[in-house]
Amino acid sequence: MNVDETDLPGLGRRKDFMTASGRRIGVVEYREGQTELIVSTWDDPDTCQASIPLTADEAAALGNLLGGQRLAMQLSEAHREVPGIVTRQFSIAADSPFQNQPMGKACIRTRSGASIVAIMREGEVLPSPGPDVVLHPGDLLVAVGTQEGLDTAAGILRNG
Amino acid sequence: MDPLALTLIELGAVVFCLGLLARLAGRTGMSPIPLYLVGGLFFGAGGMVKLEGMHEFAHLSSEIGVILLLLMLGLEYTAAELVTGLRRSWQAGVLDLLLNFLPGAGLALLLGWGFVGAMVMGGVTYISSSGIAAKVITDLGRIGNRETPVILSILVFEDLAMAVYLPILTATLAGVSFLVGLQTVGISLAVVTLVLLVALRHGHHVSKAVHSENSEVFLLNLLGAALLVAGLAAAMQVSAAVGAFMLGIAISGATAHNATRILEPLRDLFAAIFFVVFGLNTDPTSIPPVLGWALVLAVLTAATKMVTGIWAAKRAGIAVPGRFRAGAALIARGEFSIVIAGLAVASGAVPHDLAALATAYVLIMAIMGPLAARFVEPIVGMLRRPARRAPLPFRPAG
DSSP, X not given: OOOEEEEETTTEEXXXXXXXXXXXXXXXXXXXXXXXXXXXXXXXXXXXXXXXXEOHHHHHHHHHHHHHHHHHHHHHHHHTTSTTOEEEEEEOXXXXXXXXXXXXXXXXXXXXXXXXXXXXXXTEEEESOOTTOBOOTTOEEEEEEOHHHHXXXXXXXXXX | OOHHHHHHHHHHHHHHHXXXXXXXXXXXXXXXXXXXXXXXXXXXXXSSBOOOTTHHHHHHHHHHHHHHHHHHHHHHSOHHHHHHHHHHHHHHHHHHHHHHHHHHHHHHHHTTXXXXXXXXXXXXXXXXXXXXXXHHHHHTTOTTSTTHHHHHHHHHHHHHHHHHHHHHHHHHHTTOOHHHHHHHHHHHHHHHHHHHHHHHHHHHHHHHHHOOSSHHHHHHHHHHHHHHHHHHHHHTTSOHHHHHHHHHHHSOHHHHHHHHHHHHHHHHHHHHHHHHHHHHTSOGGGHHHHHHHHHHHHHHHHHHHHHHHHHHHHHTTOOHHHHHHHHHHTOOOOHXXXXXXXXXXXXXXXXXXXXXXXXXXXXXXXXHHHHHHHXXXXXXXXXXXXXXXXXXXXXXXX
């Protein structure tokens, strides 16, 4: 993937690339620290259809969604041979009882049989997280298990 | 009436009116500069209301306004951005300089204002308003556009050109002999280079000297340093504005961003007073005779900025609509044209019609620029595909 970086003197920096469908997509990072998501119009890749200001949390959440999607797709692909095994993503809400707690406290595997195979955080992947990993609001947990087990796990993460 | 009371009442009334004008500008999405100028024309010399009490304060304030405008112009770009900008876009910058300096200079010669008048009017028509351009780009959501870096690097080049132009202008206005003038220009060029070098290598020392976590201390440090440097520059026959500008370039990094934030309200106040005072000193009855020339110059220099933008954007591999957007964004002239005309008028070396022409010209350009930037896209779009209205259905590739 070839990401173009362009200086915007006095403003900041633009990082973008061309998608296969012919739209330019990327971010503008301002000197003051704000981030804007930019998407070009369909007929003129030079111009922007949308420039959406994102807070740091929103940018991290969006990064997780996109990165998590890819990971989940790869995992589903890998588990297709095993019937009954499903991959699902859970996000840690700001009011989750386990935010800022080590993951082991939730005892997800013991209580639901589902395994957390990765955590997506700020666009980074933490593979096979141990029980000591502290969960942050906005984290995206990728879990593998049976349909029922994952339902139970979702309940645990939401309600404790 | 007690003179102090009179001064306060006049000043209060003027600043209050400026507030109303700025609000009107905000509502209509235009730059407040033309409204401030009109406000100034309305009061003062030849206008409807004479203001005598606030003269001294207004004069000093407008000087501070110029210093703050140029200090913040210097703060806008880091030394590194200036140097890369110069390296990457000097061809576009030189074309910009030639195409836009010559119409103003030519008209001044045609009107018999001589070499000094030509130097001044060339500067007035050359420099785009980076303030208006940046606002237009932001308001129209074009920061992520591909032509935006092209526009910005032309503005960066103009910024640097000002550093060379202002000392030359000051020397010309002072009417010094050719040799002394050459010496002044040589000194200022050396100073510009030195400041850029210092800012690149040791900018953090300058920043550290003025920086403080306490915003009150920081503000006082900054303002004190700016006035000191400006005053010293003026004493050395280099204009005060150039000194402030150099200080702005020398301050870098996070300190520069904080300085911009802290100085903005002060700049807004003093710059507004500067525009009003410029309007005050211009006799509104002197404008109608030069209005025709101002219009000719406006149309001509709108076209030359358009050509500059189109050429630069084409070189950067941008498609036709983007080239026109780049051209139109550069059209607006504003604060720095008035600063140049203001320096000239203050020196008394130019005829009074020049102030009137510059005022009328900036009034037209500051209003026309944002309008052109807004409407260039639909106009180009209509001209290019007159029949087709509905967008093509989106087809994902592959």
